[in-house]
Amino acid sequence: MPDRNHVRLIKKYANRRLYDTQTSTHITLSDIRKLVIQEESFQVVDAKTGEDLTRSILLQIIQEAESDGEPIFSSEMLKGIIRFYGPFQGMLGSYLDKSIQAVVDIQAQTGQQSSQAWNDFMHSQIPTMQKLMGQYVEQSKQLYLNTQNLFGMFPGFPGTAGRGDKDKDDDKS
Known part of the structure; x- marks a missing residue:
């Protein structure tokens, strides 16, 4: 059972390589997918800035999965x-x-x-x-x-019927 209190830190470098600080090894998106399946807590950060990139990496994994086999999203x-x-x-x-x-x-x-x-x-x-x-x-x-x-009941409200009158005035010009 994964330790939910420990967050595994993954660093992403400028060369797009991912480095797992727990195992001191480079890993792939496939390895991160396994962490998700195993319900292991992790965070992916930019090695230089410390910016949290976890969502971006998860979206990449979904994009790869959608490209392989039968996609979930039409x-x-x-x-x-x-x-x-x-x-x-x-x-x-x-x-x-x-x-x-x-x-x-x-x-x-x-x-x-x-x-x-x-x-x-x-x-x-x-x-x-x-x-x-x-x-x-x-x-x-x-x-x-x-x-x-x-x-639309309120003339002059942006994006509503009130704008139609303005558009008509513009046509007269």
Whole structure:
């Protein structure tokens, strides 16, 4: 069982090499992926500045995983995620975080269930999850549009119906 109080320090150098200070060896993204799977606490920092690069490295690992085999994120899903950056960013982040944690909790509760049985279960759930996510996105879209319509009632508010009058004035010039 990994020691959750100890955070393993990984340093990233300018030549893009990663150095594990615990084992005093250079490691790869694959090695970091193993640390994640083993639930070992770690932090990746820039060797020169000390800047925390953990999220960036984790995104690289996801990008590599998406390139190999069957991706989790479809192009449409990625476009949807990109559209959520801004007003609903916190809401989507929280939703995704809770959803993934729920799957992890279910997996932990099932204990030693075989990988194949888990994969079969998850593949059978994909249509349901896609439908639920589609409904959620549609509801969020309607909430966003309703909010925009509400602000449209106030002329002169940036990005609303009040701007249409200004655009008409610009056409007359």
